[in-house]
Amino acid sequence: MDAAENAKPGLSLLYNRRARAVAYQLLLCTAIAALAYGAIRTAGENLKRAKIASGFGFWNDTAGFDISQTLIDYSITSTYGRAFWVGLLNTLLVAAIGIVLATILGFAVGIARLSRNWLLARLAGLYVEVVRNLPLLLQLLFWYNAVLNALPERLQDSIRIPGGGYLNRRGLFLPEPIFGPGSGAALVALFVGVIAAVVYRIWAKRRHARTGFAPPLWPVVLVLVGAPPLVVLAFAGFPIAVEYPQPGRFNIHGGLEILPEFIALLVGLSTYTAAFIAEAVRAGLLAVPRGQREAAQSLGLSARHTLRLVVIPQAMRVIVPPLTSQYLNLTKNSSLAVAIGYPDLVHIFAGTVLNQTGQAVEVIAVTMAVYLSISLFTSLLMNLYNRRVAIVER
Amino acid sequence: MPSPQTPFVALIPIPPAPPPHGERGVFGWLRANLFCGPLNIALTLVCVLLILLAVPPMIKFLLLDAVWSGSDRNACLARPERPVVGACWAFVAERINFFVYGFYPIEERWRVDLFFAALAFGIGWLTWLDAPRRGLGMLYFFAVLPVISFVLLYGAPRLGLPIVETAKWGGILVTVVVAAVGIVVALPIGILLALGRRSSMPAVRLLSVIYIEFVRGVPLITVLFMASVMLPLFLPEVWSPDKLLRALIGVAMFSAAYLAEVVRAGLQATPRGQYEAAVALGLGYWKTMYLVILPQALKITIPNLVNSAIGLFKDTTLVFVVGIFDLLKTVEASRIDPKWATPVTSLTGYAFVGLFYFVGCYVMSRYARYVEARLARGEQR
Numbered sequence: 001m002d003a004a005e006n007a008k009p010g011l012s013l014l015y016n017r018r019a020r021a022v023a024y025q026l027l028l029c030t031a032i033a034a035l036a037y038g039a040i041r042t043a044g045e046n047l048k049r050a051k052i053a054s055g056f057g058f059w060n061d062t063a064g065f066d067i068s069q070t071l072i073d074y075s076i077t078s079t080y081g082r083a084f085w086v087g088l089l090n091t092l093l094v095a096a097i098g099i100v101l102a103t104i105l106g107f108a109v110g111i112a113r114l115s116r117n118w119l120l121a122r123l124a125g126l127y128v129e130v131v132r133n134l135p136l137l138l139q140l141l142f143w144y145n146a147v148l149n150a151l152p153e154r155l156q157d158s159i160r161i162p163g164g165g166y167l168n169r170r171g172l173f174l175p176e177p178i179f180g181p182g183s184g185a186a187l188v189a190l191f192v193g194v195i196a197a198v199v200y201r202i203w204a205k206r207r208h209a210r211t212g213f214a215p216p217l218w219p220v221v222l223v224l225v226g227a228p229p230l231v232v233l234a235f236a237g238f239p240i241a242v243e244y245p246q247p248g249r250f251n252i253h254g255g256l257e258i259l260p261e262f263i264a265l266l267v268g269l270s271t272y273t274a275a276f277i278a279e280a281v282r283a284g285l286l287a288v289p290r291g292q293r294e295a296a297q298s299l300g301l302s303a304r305h306t307l308r309l310v311v312i313p314q315a316m317r318v319i320v321p322p323l324t325s326q327y328l329n330l331t332k333n334s335s336l337a338v339a340i341g342y343p344d345l346v347h348i349f350a351g352t353v354l355n356q357t358g359q360a361v362e363v364i365a366v367t368m369a370v371y372l373s374i375s376l377f378t379s380l381l382m383n384l385y386n387r388r389v390a391i392v393e394r
Numbered sequence: 395m396p397s398p399q400t401p402f403v404a405l406i407p408i409p410p411a412p413p414p415h416g417e418r419g420v421f422g423w424l425r426a427n428l429f430c431g432p433l434n435i436a437l438t439l440v441c442v443l444l445i446l447l448a449v450p451p452m453i454k455f456l457l458l459d460a461v462w463s464g465s466d467r468n469a470c471l472a473r474p475e476r477p478v479v480g481a482c483w484a485f486v487a488e489r490i491n492f493f494v495y496g497f498y499p500i501e502e503r504w505r506v507d508l509f510f511a512a513l514a515f516g517i518g519w520l521t522w523l524d525a526p527r528r529g530l531g532m533l534y535f536f537a538v539l540p541v542i543s544f545v546l547l548y549g550a551p552r553l554g555l556p557i558v559e560t561a562k563w564g565g566i567l568v569t570v571v572v573a574a575v576g577i578v579v580a581l582p583i584g585i586l587l588a589l590g591r592r593s594s595m596p597a598v599r600l601l602s603v604i605y606i607e608f609v610r611g612v613p614l615i616t617v618l619f620m621a622s623v624m625l626p627l628f629l630p631e632v633w634s635p636d637k638l639l640r641a642l643i644g645v646a647m648f649s650a651a652y653l654a655e656v657v658r659a660g661l662q663a664t665p666r667g668q669y670e671a672a673v674a675l676g677l678g679y680w681k682t683m684y685l686v687i688l689p690q691a692l693k694i695t696i697p698n699l700v701n702s703a704i705g706l707f708k709d710t711t712l713v714f715v716v717g718i719f720d721l722l723k724t725v726e727a728s729r730i731d732p733k734w735a736t737p738v739t740s741l742t743g744y745a746f747v748g749l750f751y752f753v754g755c756y757v758m759s760r761y762a763r764y765v766e767a768r769l770a771r772g773e774q775r
Contacts, residue, residue, distance in 0.1 A: 025597035032601065039628040046627050117434050118427035119441040133755035134748050135708040138722060142748075145729075146741045332613035339715055350619050360623040368612045368620070375611035 043361065050358070058357045059084075065352055067343045069259050080353050087348035088370060094265055094344065095331040101270035102330060103323075106277025113282050124278065131275040137336055139272055144264035144340040151260075155247055164244045166252055172263060173245035176256035182236025189228035197224040261342035265334065273330045277323060284319035285311070317389050324382035328375050335371075345370060455480040456745065463487070470736045481742040485734045492728065493746070496564015496719050505546045505555065506567050512542055513574060521761060523768065536578055547571070560638035564719035566750070568638070572710040572720065575642045576649040577703055583646070584653030585692075589683065591658055602654070609651035614712050618644045622716045641713045649706050656702050660695035661687065694769060700762035704755045711751075722747055 013019045047054055059081040066076055071089045074082055112124035131139070151169045152158055158168040166173040200220060208214040233239070245255030288311050296306040337344035338351055345367060354363040416422060428438045459480025461470050470482035486493070495503050516539050519531035547567075549557040563571070590602030609617065621644030626634050635643065664687055672682040692699075714723045725743040728734060 021595050025595050028601070029597055042630055043627045046631070115437070116427065116430070117437050117441075120437050123441050123444065129756070130752070133704075133708075133752045133759070135711040135722070135751055137711040137714060138744060138747055138751065141722070141726070142741075142744045146744055149740070150737075335613040335615045336712070336715075338615065346613070346615055346619075350616060354619075354623065360627060364616065364620045364624055368608075368616050371613055371616065372608065372611040 052358045054359065054362070056362060058353075058359060058362075061357075063353070063356075065356070067348060069262065069343055080357070083353060084345075084349050084366070087343060087345040090343055090348075091331075091334055091337075091345040094262065094269070094337070094342070095334050098266055098269040098273065098330050098334065099327050101266070102273035102277055102326070105270060105274035106326075107281050109274060110278035110281025110285070113278060114285055128275045128278050131272055132279075136268065136272050136333055137339055140264060140268040140336055140340055143268045144261065148260045148264055155250065155252065158247070158252075165255075166245055166247065169260065170251070171260045172258040173252045174256040174258065175245065176243045176254075178241045178243050180236075180239030180241065182233070182239045185236065186229040186232045189232040190225070193225040193228040197221045200224060259342065261337070261340050264340055265337050265342045265344075269330055269333060272333070273326055276326050276329070280319050280322035280326065281315075283322075284315040284317075287318045288314045313389070317386075320382065320386050320389060324378065324386075327382075328378055331374055331378070332371060455741075457481075467732075467734050467736050467739075470734075470738055472737075479736070479738055481745060482734070482736060482738050483742065485728070485739055485742055486746045489724075489728050489734075493565045493721060493724050495567055496724060497562040498558060498564070498567065499562065502549075502556065502558055505549075505558075509543050509546045509567075510570070512539060512546070513570065523765070536582065540578055543571075543574075560636050563638065565724045566721050568713070568719060569710050569721045571638075572642060572645055572713055573703070573707045576645045576706045576710070577653075579642075579646045580649035580653050581699075583650040585657050585688070587650060587654035588657035588661055591654065592661055606651045606654050609648055610655070614645075614648050614709055615715055617648045618712060618716050620644065621647070637716070638718055641716055641718050645706075645710070645713070648709075649702075652702055652705070653699070656695055656698045657691065659698065660691035663694055664691045697762040697766040697769075700758050700765070704758045704762075707754055707758070708751060721750065 060079050062076075063078055063080050063083045064076055065083075067074055067083065067086055069090055070086050071093060072082075072086060074086050109124045109127055112120050113128065115121045115124070149169065151167060153169045155168065158166040161167060161172075161174070164175045197220075201217065204215045204217055204220075243254050245252045245257075292310055292314060293306060296310040301309065334344055335346040338347040341347065350363055350367045354360060357363065412418065413422070416425060429435050457480070459478050461479060461482050461484050464470065464482075464484035465488065469484050470479055472479050491500075491503075495506055498506055516531070516535040519525050520528065520535055525531060545553065545555065547558065547563070548560070549555040551557060587602050587606055590598045591606065593599050593602070618641055621640045622637065625640050625643065629635070668686055668690065669682065672686040677685065710720060711722045713720050714726070717723075719727070725747050729739045729743045
């Protein structure tokens with residue numbers, strides 16, 4: 001159609017659809033470029049006036065502030081770049097654990113909402129309604145300021161956790177496993193065992209398909225995964241020690257110290273996201289047509305097999321896309337840590353580093369780039385998975 | 395075949411016997427829904443235990459042990475004659491004006507009330523689907539209301555309304571302003587972005603996609619930080635927007651990207667035949683969109699728009715982080731005020747904020763469900 005229009009002689013360029021489209025787009029691009037140019041020029045002038053440096057020269061300067069939770073070596077004399085990595089790792093840590101907890105809780109609540117048990121279904125529904133309708137920030141402040149602040153303040157009153165742990169207002173103190181020499185080899189052995197188990201599972205599946213007899217799966221997998229590290233550890237003389245937290249006069253020493261900010265953030269994020277995951281799970285399970293269950297039953301599949309082979313694979317197709325966006329939401333929401341003082345990326349980098357250096361453009365750009373890459377990377381992974389489970393039509 | 399001696403043949407079907415006693419009534423219901431099988435019995439018992447653990451203490455704290463009147467923290471402290479103290483509602487009662495208006499001058503607060511009324515009127519007009527002249531309502535909501543609100547809240551010396559700096563705004567007023575701007579300003583931008591994303595012009599499409607995906611990929615906090623620290627850099631000093639305006643720009647930018655995706659879903663759900671019919675009638679692009687496509691697309695997106703509004707309403711709390719006194723921030727500031735600081739003040743404050751947001755969100759989600767049911771009714775002829 002367009003080609004015919006273009007070929008028509010005598011028609012003014014003004015009425016040529018394609019020419020007009022090109023003109024509009026040129027206009028739009030010029031306008032945006034002009035805006036961007038103006039903004040950058042103004043920014044340059046403003047920065048010069050405020051005597052703020054530009055560029056990433058600050059990356060290797062000494063940070064000069066301390067961070068309460070560091071997964072890698074960090075001290076006051078470390079650089080801003082190091083502080084960035086500490087913050088990023090803290091964000092990833094809380095996001096990863098939060099995703100696992102939210103998934104478990106979310107699936108449990110989602111299934112409970114469909115339970116035949118009236119009371120359980122109502123309770124699960126109540127949980128979802130209440131948690132979804134309250135702002136996350138309010139929930140975080142509630143956990144941090146109202147719940148954790150109500151814990152005993154004095155060391156002597158700490159809540160004892162069976163197994164040698166303590167819980168008080170300063171955080172959660174747990175026994176920490178200390179890995180001696182030889183543990184590395186055990187880790188390698190564990191890795192080898194996992195690979196062997198995966199290979200075995202593929203072989204077992206093929207054999208099942210070929211002969212109709214399923215070789216025993218789980219016992220063999222358990223042995224394949226568990227035996228190598230145990231054997232290696234036995235040879236090394238079990239070099240794992242456990243360090244118990246020791247209550248001192250004023251503080252608890254040793255062991256694994258978990259910050260109250262971390263606990264509040266983790267609990268808040270996982271309970272909040274779990275409510276959304278529960279809704280996704282419920283929608284997914286309801287989306288499997290009744291006929292599929294009935295067909296599976298009439299084929300003589302047991303309840304377990306109906307669920308595992310018929311219902312779950314089809315429900316997962318519906319569940320995975322919203323689940324992905326909930327995982328991303330949880331990761332992005334972990335930035336609310338700044339409100340309760342957990343040292344995450346936004347708190348350390350877009351907060352403290354920004355205030356100290358004043359280099360707003362670079363700092364905000366880096367922070368946004370990190371979240372953007374996490375988002376894009378997760379979407380990529382989930383799209384791959386989604387393609388695997390999506391319906392393949394002829 | 396009945397034999398000749400058959401004494402009696404029933405002429406009407408015998409009515410079915412009632413189900414056994416245990417299957418009927420309250421007991422039957424209990425057995426079917428709560429106590430069928432050992433697993434269900436265990437689950438029911440656990441649920442009952444949970445309810446017993448949670449509900450009575452909550453009622454005790456919020457109502458029975460609560461302190462309803464008092465003028466300072468002494469009313470809410472545990473005393474020998476009153477060892478257990480529940481929620482300190484006296485605190486909320488004394489601070490309620492601060493929670494609603496912030497530092498807005500007392501003699502000018504009628505302007506805020508008028509703003510609330512004007513907003514409620516607009517929302518009522520738009521959400522009542524059978525209201526007369528809803529087109530006019532749209533005009534009122536998206537064009538007239540912003541102007542009225544600005545004049546009312548900020549002030550216009552020529553009209554005899556003294557200027558009230560935004561630094562004095564606070565509490566529910568700011569929460570409502572942020573949420574309203576997030577819808578009123580962001581929806582038109584979002585519609586344009588959605589149209590841009592479905593445009594046939596590659597440059598327009600690319601720019602829309604980049605904007606939408608960029609904003610949706612980053613947390614709201616970073617957008618707010620960007621708005622609050624980078625906007626002053628990129629704008630000439632004379633235009634430098636104040637703190638609240640910067641946050642509003644950030645919220646509008648953020649919300650526009652999310653609303654764009656909601657509107658796009660509506661556009662995609664509009665049947666192709668509608669586009670083709672409009673083109674066949676000789677309508678141009680804008681007329682096609684304005685007269686044919688958008689009315690249908692927006693109608694089916696109402697439930698999703700309301701759901702986005704719920705999300706946005708909850709997200710307004712984040713302006714807290716860039717130092718703006720929204721409802722949550724006013725409560726945070728008051729709960730550590732030495733005049734009221736007691737062990738129960740924080741929890742009371744949070745319960746108040748929670749109630750506010752819960753009622754708001756719950757009403758909105760009910761409305762979304764109502765519209766959804768109503769739209770579905772139209773489909774099932």
